[in-house]
Amino acid sequence: MHARSVGHTDPVPGEGLATSAAQAAELAESIGFPVVLKIVSPDILHKTEAGGVIVDVRSADAARRAFETIVANAKTYQAGARIQGVQVQQMVSGSQEVIIGSDSDPVFGKLVAFGLGGVLVEVLKDVTFRLAPVSREDARGMIEGIAAAEMLRGVRGAEPVDREALAAIIQRVSDLVSDFPEIAEVDLNPVLTHGDGATAVDARIVLDFNPPPRRQQFTQDEILTSMRRIFQPKAVAVIGASAENGKIGNSVVKNIVNGGYQGKVYPVNPKADQILGIACFKSIADLPDDVDVAVFCIPAQAVAGALEELGKKGAAGVVMIPSGFAETGNVDLQRQIVEIATRHKLRILGPNIYGIYYLPQRLCATFCTPYDVKGGVALVSQSGGIGMAILGFARCTKMGVSAIVGVGNKSDIDEDDLLAFFEQDENTKCVAFHMEDLKDGKAFVEIARRVVKKKPIVVLKAGRTPFGVKAAASHTAALAGNDRVYEGVLEQAGVVRAPGLLDMLEYARALPILPVPKGESVVIITGAGGSGVLLSDAVAMNGMRLMEIPADLDAAFRTFIPPFGAAGNPIDITGGEPPATYQNTIRLGLEDDRIHALILGYWHTIITPPMVFAKLCAEVVEELREKGIDKPVVVSLAGDVEVEQAAEYLFARGIPAYPYTTERPVQVLGAKYRWARAAGLL
């Protein structure tokens, strides 16, 4: 179809068909100059190649001649071509071509896309996506999010295009596909945009009157009630509990008990009287009615029957450890168990998982070893291997954790269910996901946007590359999505994306302890000029800005540093300085309210050894915290091995500090900033 309008205004160009040179001139006069003339022929698909387009025609006479040129060209191009005439169109001069579209996706539902037009952009895949409906802010983010965004701000002295008009069209397309689910695809290509307004030149719409149904939804109340009973159960049953060392059903009971869980534990095993001194139930039917959650340690084949029995007990959920479902090709068996569980309003976590830790309850319902360093981060992984890496890293760094959760095949409970719980869980200050796919992108974005206002969400999205996507497909039942789409949708959700596993772990460790920055002015104070350069690079690469230090502040810093030190930013106090120089400059950096975050570059010297620095640094930060000043401070430590102890000392006092790297401290600060911006706090 050829659209006359895509919204409330009429952003399509004035135009008409001329069948003679005289008519072309007349039409051009009535439309207003400049105009563009284009051949209209069912036999000529590629108008430009046929010499069938003349742009920038600026007089009636020129229009007349252009008509004749085009017709002559067309006849030369293809002798027998049927020529219906020449289209005379208002020329949108100085304009930039963009594409605005919408598509339907089984995971995400209605997606809206924005990109520059042209083949080059196609090559560079410079397109942004969001889920519909998009807010005006989302639409602006899409326009700013393309790599070539500068094009639209006016390059080489050109007038900037009307980005608000583009945002309005994006929003209207989004409204259209949201209001009419049967619109499967929209393609406005090209949209010409210029200094004032934007014009859709061509539009294509595809309809589908049988859109796929959205998967079953629970209300937020239902979800939260179930999740609370799963994370904070009064009674836990272990189905397939075992007295035999090395069995999963033995490890789970042992970990629940040794982990210090204070609620009731009900082992179920038809052949045992007691396990680890706890009385055993012969069958699920024998269980009391107060079971909140059951941990399944039985083979896949036995699950369906056990679920039917458990359903009658009114439990809220199952921690489904066994494998042998969709991940090994048994898709039907998985579908069947979800059907049974849904019928009983039982929620399934898994199958194919290591279990669940919830530290405030001292609950370690897992076959891995217990973990007990309580803290602010909840970590969720789709893979057991990654779960073990989380556990090892946590133990090694003494990372404070609220929960560790395996979601495995995500047959039922997924990220949005967990977020409903973590949102209201006061023990959780930050949520980190290892994710190979999303089952319901729309639900995730909806709840993530809400949660992000309160606490950061970190996402490691595996399967970013074609190789990774292929590996994900062989690993789980999941169809890993196009990374560009995930990129846009995760951006829209407001989450902080981690580029790799170790990054996710480091973000999870640092974000809960870093205070929220109150502004964008970042200052580097360094004893090592070389670190200052690398830290500055890292600031730029992590989307932050070094503050331009005002003259009075510069002068104030200069009173503390040697005359050959460099004020400005980084503030290079130089390498041979005593503790007082670090102390004075850090204190000034914290006290001056124009500065919002500090990055410290320590250089190991005899004059200020690592632990002396660590102690003075922690002392100043603590002193200011007591006065109500709590800014993010991160530290890069360049020095001999003693700096490792200094890093540990600082971290334990709420100051993320790292030896041998200038990148990591800036990266975690950058992650905190990305969150603060997404939460609307900056």
Add this chain to the structure above:
Amino acid sequence: MHARSVGHTDPVPGEGLATSAAQAAELAESIGFPVVLKIVSPDILHKTEAGGVIVDVRSADAARRAFETIVANAKTYQAGARIQGVQVQQMVSGSQEVIIGSDSDPVFGKLVAFGLGGVLVEVLKDVTFRLAPVSREDARGMIEGIAAAEMLRGVRGAEPVDREALAAIIQRVSDLVSDFPEIAEVDLNPVLTHGDGATAVDARIVLDFNPPPRRQQFTQDEILTSMRRIFQPKAVAVIGASAENGKIGNSVVKNIVNGGYQGKVYPVNPKADQILGIACFKSIADLPDDVDVAVFCIPAQAVAGALEELGKKGAAGVVMIPSGFAETGNVDLQRQIVEIATRHKLRILGPNIYGIYYLPQRLCATFCTPYDVKGGVALVSQSGGIGMAILGFARCTKMGVSAIVGVGNKSDIDEDDLLAFFEQDENTKCVAFHMEDLKDGKAFVEIARRVVKKKPIVVLKAGRTPFGVKAAASHTAALAGNDRVYEGVLEQAGVVRAPGLLDMLEYARALPILPVPKGESVVIITGAGGSGVLLSDAVAMNGMRLMEIPADLDAAFRTFIPPFGAAGNPIDITGGEPPATYQNTIRLGLEDDRIHALILGYWHTIITPPMVFAKLCAEVVEELREKGIDKPVVVSLAGDVEVEQAAEYLFARGIPAYPYTTERPVQVLGAKYRWARAAGLL
């Protein structure tokens, strides 16, 4: 100027000026269709805006009409414009615009640039650089190196452009500016390229008959002789040696002695008889004549005098520790000491450095603490802070080191001098540089290309971003260069660029112990499907390819893994497998000569604990090494803290292994591949 030719062929389009419609038609006939017509008027700069360009004219009649249209448009655009005629030009149809140019740079000399034409590319800064002269291979690398390289390979079914013709033009421009140093700038813009050939449509050349002189050069023999005496001295003097604890002149003597240096040590101090039991000299004049290198621990003001005295002793070099030169603004003092040293053929390392370690000599001529884990990597840093980070990281990871060198202000000795020594030093298997700038890009590229054939060079280039460049400028006397230029030049040099400090350190640790891969076929064997996905992502992001496993090999792997495991690549052996499964699949991966490198993803389980895995893995690798099969193997360990011991065990046996990260092992393997490609080994 308007170029008629830029080389041996005549790649400019056929063209002529028409002053009447009839002449336009005639010219078009003689040139051949299609043609493009353009207004020629000294008053009209922007031809297209004036409606002064009509493309794709395909007949004499159309040319006639186009002439009239253009003249009419031009008159409308600007009433009084002087119109000299209309240029009729052969139309290079289906063509792509590119830019080829050359520029002169104080650090790099003649640079050649390549990029796509158009404003979008300008926005994306999609340009590659190389130093002239460029080889054909370099030129191809420039064309392949732009982000939009795919455009030139033919997009949307378009014919690929003639990249060899482009490479030829790049080479000819490079030859031109190499042969004629007075050509300061060349700008071929646009060059139109199509399926067959390439045509420079416009050219601009800027001349400069007073090009800056190249800095003083030593012959390779002179450089090597001096460097050998500096790194492998028979006698070391310490000027400003001190008996007082905490003084730099005391630390240096102490470190030389305690480090185990076996040559002669001559402390010089007018007031002391002996220092640490070694007889002291009252003055430099009193020193014996066999001094190879002197370590200066005296204030900046005393350096010039001391150099004059030392010059008479025939020493080869000075390790110039003191600061207070160019880095604090005393540019003249620095110039003066270099002048004195050059007069005496004394080479200066520094000033403003921590000193030099050369472990094969047990030489620790530095005020930092000694280091004694001998190994294959030489590390060079421009900053003292980074030097300390190198030392700490080395000690923490037991990294095997041949040398650690501070170059500080690089007043004289720089990277290319050091490379001359490390090239022929059998103790050094890999060289890693922390670099804020280059003093002589051409010299660096020349020697680096040669060294890279034998051993990898790693470069951490600080000052990549505008912030970093600014910080570098305040930190050293160096003018940090444009990162795009460094990117191209370092690529041309064949070095492996490290994105950050920790990356550089990890490359330095792993590269010397990794064997050279014999081909590009990489295979992942993993116990954790989740690690497999992340490892696959990392493979793609580090420029490697996962091998397509042939059917027979796939079948062979399948005999070892459970039926629900995934062969293909990654080979997912699944999580619950015994040691034998790891062992069999790793052995098969090593034995099959179609596979060139292995990435292992270990998942901590009770069935195969971390140290059991580490031992079996090291055993199989060792077994195959004894049979002459030595492939790169890297390991990602996902598990509880015991994996840290496993990582250490594996690393000590030549298998780079890392806990809690899927990125690092792939990154170091990728670095080895980048080097092997640059060295022409693949």
